[in-house]
Amino acid sequence: MAKKITPRTLKGFRDYLPETMIPRRNIIETAARIYQSYGFVPIDTPALEYLEILTGKGSDETDKQLYSFQDKGGRDLGMRFDLTVPLARFVSQHANELGMPFKRFHIATVWRGENTQAGRYREFMQCDFDTIGTLNISADIECTLVIYDLLRAIGFENFTIHLNNRKVLSGLLEKLGFEEKTVPVLRALDKIAKIGHDAVKAEMGETAGLSPEQAEEVLKLTALKGSNLEILEQIAAMVAGTAKGEEGVSDLRLVLEAAAAVGITEKNLVLDVSIARGLDYYTGTIWETFLDDLPGFGSVCSGGRYDNLTGIFMNNPLPGIGASLGLDRLLTAMEQLGMLSDVKTAAEVFIPYFDKTQLPAYLQMAKTIRSAGIGVEIYPDPKKLGAQLQYADRKGFRYAVIAGADELSRGVCQVKNLAEKTQEEVKLEDLASYWKK
Amino acid sequence: MAKKITPRTLKGFRDYLPETMIPRRNIIETAARIYQSYGFVPIDTPALEYLEILTGKGSDETDKQLYSFQDKGGRDLGMRFDLTVPLARFVSQHANELGMPFKRFHIATVWRGENTQAGRYREFMQCDFDTIGTLNISADIECTLVIYDLLRAIGFENFTIHLNNRKVLSGLLEKLGFEEKTVPVLRALDKIAKIGHDAVKAEMGETAGLSPEQAEEVLKLTALKGSNLEILEQIAAMVAGTAKGEEGVSDLRLVLEAAAAVGITEKNLVLDVSIARGLDYYTGTIWETFLDDLPGFGSVCSGGRYDNLTGIFMNNPLPGIGASLGLDRLLTAMEQLGMLSDVKTAAEVFIPYFDKTQLPAYLQMAKTIRSAGIGVEIYPDPKKLGAQLQYADRKGFRYAVIAGADELSRGVCQVKNLAEKTQEEVKLEDLASYWKK
Numbered sequence: 005m006a007k008k009i010t011p012r013t014l015k016g017f018r019d020y021l022p023e024t025m026i027p028r029r030n031i032i033e034t035a036a037r038i039y040q041s042y043g044f045v046p047i048d049t050p051a052l053e054y055l056e057i058l059t060g061k062g063s064d065e066t067d068k069q070l071y072s073f074q075d076k077g078g079r080d081l082g083m084r085f086d087l088t089v090p091l092a093r094f095v096s097q098h099a100n101e102l103g104m105p106f107k108r109f110h111i112a113t114v115w116r117g118e119n120t121q122a123g124r125y126r127e128f129m130q131c132d133f134d135t136i137g138t139l140n141i142s143a144d145i146e147c148t149l150v151i152y153d154l155l156r157a158i159g160f161e162n163f164t165i166h167l168n169n170r171k172v173l174s175g176l177l178e179k180l181g182f183e184e185k186t187v188p189v190l191r192a193l194d195k196i197a198k199i200g201h202d203a204v205k206a207e208m209g210e211t212a213g214l215s216p217e218q219a220e221e222v223l224k225l226t227a228l229k230g231s232n233l234e235i236l237e238q239i240a241a242m243v244a245g246t247a248k249g250e251e252g253v254s255d256l257r258l259v260l261e262a263a264a265a266v267g268i269t270e271k272n273l274v275l276d277v278s279i280a281r282g283l284d285y286y287t288g289t290i291w292e293t294f295l296d297d298l299p300g301f302g303s304v305c306s307g308g309r310y311d312n313l314t315g316i317f318m319n320n321p322l323p324g325i326g327a328s329l330g331l332d333r334l335l336t337a338m339e340q341l342g343m344l345s346d347v348k349t350a351a352e353v354f355i356p357y358f359d360k361t362q363l364p365a366y367l368q369m370a371k372t373i374r375s376a377g378i379g380v381e382i383y384p385d386p387k388k389l390g391a392q393l394q395y396a397d398r399k400g401f402r403y404a405v406i407a408g409a410d411e412l413s414r415g416v417c418q419v420k421n422l423a424e425k426t427q428e429e430v431k432l433e434d435l436a437s438y439w440k441k
Numbered sequence: 442m443a444k445k446i447t448p449r450t451l452k453g454f455r456d457y458l459p460e461t462m463i464p465r466r467n468i469i470e471t472a473a474r475i476y477q478s479y480g481f482v483p484i485d486t487p488a489l490e491y492l493e494i495l496t497g498k499g500s501d502e503t504d505k506q507l508y509s510f511q512d513k514g515g516r517d518l519g520m521r522f523d524l525t526v527p528l529a530r531f532v533s534q535h536a537n538e539l540g541m542p543f544k545r546f547h548i549a550t551v552w553r554g555e556n557t558q559a560g561r562y563r564e565f566m567q568c569d570f571d572t573i574g575t576l577n578i579s580a581d582i583e584c585t586l587v588i589y590d591l592l593r594a595i596g597f598e599n600f601t602i603h604l605n606n607r608k609v610l611s612g613l614l615e616k617l618g619f620e621e622k623t624v625p626v627l628r629a630l631d632k633i634a635k636i637g638h639d640a641v642k643a644e645m646g647e648t649a650g651l652s653p654e655q656a657e658e659v660l661k662l663t664a665l666k667g668s669n670l671e672i673l674e675q676i677a678a679m680v681a682g683t684a685k686g687e688e689g690v691s692d693l694r695l696v697l698e699a700a701a702a703v704g705i706t707e708k709n710l711v712l713d714v715s716i717a718r719g720l721d722y723y724t725g726t727i728w729e730t731f732l733d734d735l736p737g738f739g740s741v742c743s744g745g746r747y748d749n750l751t752g753i754f755m756n757n758p759l760p761g762i763g764a765s766l767g768l769d770r771l772l773t774a775m776e777q778l779g780m781l782s783d784v785k786t787a788a789e790v791f792i793p794y795f796d797k798t799q800l801p802a803y804l805q806m807a808k809t810i811r812s813a814g815i816g817v818e819i820y821p822d823p824k825k826l827g828a829q830l831q832y833a834d835r836k837g838f839r840y841a842v843i844a845g846a847d848e849l850s851r852g853v854c855q856v857k858n859l860a861e862k863t864q865e866e867v868k869l870e871d872l873a874s875y876w877k878k
Contacts, residue, residue, distance in 0.1 A: 008755065008756065009493055011529075011531075012494075013486075013490070014487065019485070019487070020484055020485035021484060022482035022484060040788060041788065041817065043816060043818025043819075045459035045463065045787055046465075046787070048456070050454035051564060052552070054451060071489075075554065094456055097450070103832070135821060138822055140823075142821045142822070146819065265804065266801075266805060318445065318448075319445070349482060350481075351478065354480075364702045367582070367583075367586070368702070368703060379478040379479070379480060380478065381479065381480025382480075382583065384572060384577045384583070
């Protein structure tokens with residue numbers, strides 16, 4: 005007998021078993037439904053791209069994590085590590101066909117050879133949506149509503165979207181005479197939850213040259229208290245007189261007012277000037293979204309506005325705004341919060357193969373029930389009924405529809421509610437309508 | 442200005458623009474719905490596997506097409522080239538958790554560095570479903586029904602599932618004393634449509650040692666005429682006395698009878714003993730599915746029964762049966778048959794951003810319409826109405842809902858049917874129910 009190969013997955017990779025894949029598919033479908041309900045359209049791009057396209061705008065960090073290789077034709081390739089670079093390439097390549105504005109969503113797998121500590125995987129799915137080709141604040145407002153609808157539709161009530169606008173910080177730095185130092189100041193500010201006030205203050209001195217007083221002035225932003233509009237008034241005073249800062253305040257006001265008008269309360273949307281998002285390319289509105297019941301878990305839906313998506317490909321840069329739902333992270337969160345059931349079937353009804361000679365009757369019954377939109381599984385072997393019902397229990401079916409030769413000759417079957425352990429006799433001709441009620 | 446990178450995809454790879462991705466997503470969703478309605482559950486596996494797992498049972502042909510490389514940790518990896526090898530690895534690795542029987546579907550991308558002539562792509566999506574762990578013919582019957590329901594649900598009426606059973610040929614060869622030569626005979630037989638009767642006959646002589654008379658006897662199988670049951674009687678006579686052959690005839694009879702019992706006619710299911718399927722590992726029932734309106738296009742859904750899925754990983758081999766829907770090939774077929782529309786939106790309703798000051802009202806209207814399950818896109822810029830309606834036409838929206846300050850002050854809007862070029866005034870409070878009717 006030949007030596008067996010050990011069946012195993014690569015480090016940092018995982019299989020999705022049915023009990024995890026069923027809710028995962030539900031999230032994917034929910035996200036697609038919400039995106040489409042706002043007019044975002046689906047696209048797909050290849051998993052493999054020319055390496056120069058993936059590294060064109062990358063940081064050393066992403067380059068290091070990239071899965072790259074030469075194909076048999078000697079081309080340098082890489083596997084996509086996010087959906088933003090492919091979007092930039094896609095929009096640049098097809099700009100004429102697409103027309104602007106262009107609103108797309110993209111649900112797809114990405115790969116990063118990350119450190120696998122801390123439960124991170126090297127393969128995960130992202131669910132991005134973006135509106136390209138408009139600077140109008142209506143897009144910022146709409147994306148905020150999408151994030152809200154998305155989390156609600158997936159089943160969350162206790163979440164908080166943290167809203168900020170990069171222009172506020174730019175305005176403040178302009179006032180302090182440090183407008184060129186936005187990036188290092190942002191980088192420092194972004195660490196406040198992790199390293200604390202004093203360390204951030206020190207870093208602002210070292211990397212951006214802010215005096216302790218100036219750093220304190222910036223750090224005031226992170227300590228504002230009150231309702232969204234109260235905080236906004238304090239910010240307005242801090243940045244008054246700078247064009248950028250006033251723009252940021254106006255943008256924030258429009259987003260907050262519109263969100264309130266359609267019923268989003270401060271339970272789910274807060275103005276938080278301390279969120280900065282590490283990435284340099286954001287230029288306006290930014291969001292991070294936290295689960296109230298999992299403090300410390302990190303953001304599950306983040307994004308923002310950027311001025312120049314396509315600069316490395318086109319002379320005419322396109323602005324855009326959008327966010328990314330971290331699907332597999334969200335799934336982990338739902339697991340931790342006990343939001344996932346243990347059900348291992350996507351069908352509701354189980355038909356035991358009870359009487360060996362009656363397969364055609366079972367097939368007909370299944371067909372009838374399916375016509376009512378209900379999934380039905382027939383057990384494939386005429387084993388003992390007890391063993392078959394154990395299988396149904398283990399998988400989590402809700403009903404068993406049982407019929408022997410006697411029942412079938414009378415034109416009936418027994419419908420057993422497996423959870424409630426009740427049973428009733430139903431006419432075969434009523435099987436479809438039984439589930440329609 | 443830095444040199445621009447040319448935005449382009451790799452040879453053999455393609456982007457899916459919205460007008461293609463919308464129907465592609467519909468097919469994916471339809472396939473998932475049909476699979477689930479029969480109790481198949483979703484799984485997912487990594488795109489990357491240890492190379493030894495992918496090459497364990499491969500042919501030279503698949504090895505040559507494999508995208509393989511070393512990762513930064515020095516591991517030899519490959520990208521999956523089908524969903525069967527990952528299934529074998531998955532089932533072997535998780536056998537205890539899964540339990541048997543196990544019915545799964547898997548919709549995922551695979552990669553093959555194939556010759557890109559003839560419109561073949563190097564990245565495509567497969568939609569596989571399989572029942573593992575049973576030898577019972579009920580699984581063969583069920584899979585036949587799934588293929589039928591799948592094609593119907595996607596929108597086809599003119600298709601033909603060709604059914605065969607490997608045991609028939611084995612029985613015949615046993616009778617001729619060539620039972621060891623099944624594989625080369627199958628390989629030759631498989632080419633009959635391509636190279637014709639005489640060339641196949643010659644090949645059977647060369648590779649399997651069949652005399653011209655013996656080859657003719659085998660080739661008779663491909664020329665049988667009549668109804669499914671008439672053909673079956675002819676086969677029964679040819680293989681009579683061999684255990685394998687009689688089993689094959691009995692299996693075919695059970696599948697044909699059960700399919701007929703649930704209403705599948707010979708328009709859509711024919712017994713065709715000439716289909717052989719190139720792959721060695723099939724051992725019983727096999728199917729290929731052809732589109733009547735695209736002769737020569739090749740099979741869009743193929744598969745069969747195999748005795749030993751997991752042999753390279755486990756001492757206890759598991760049997761299974763299943764088929765694969767060639768999703769991207771099917772999409773090409775639908776394109777050729779004019780079955781795809783040119784619609785570039787997944788939302789039905791378009792709201793022009795008509796009056797600059799009324800964004801909150803438009804947001805509220807959109808929310809109301811969405812509450813009826815209808816997708817709504819609001820144009821992001823308050824441009825001229827004509828330009829916005831051109832955009833709506835180009836994308837293929839069905840309705841535009843137009844409201845200026847005057848309408849809004851009266852609590853109404855204009856609902857324009859863009860295809861029929863009709864228009865009616867609707868009260869804002871009736872907007873949800875307007876689409877429910």
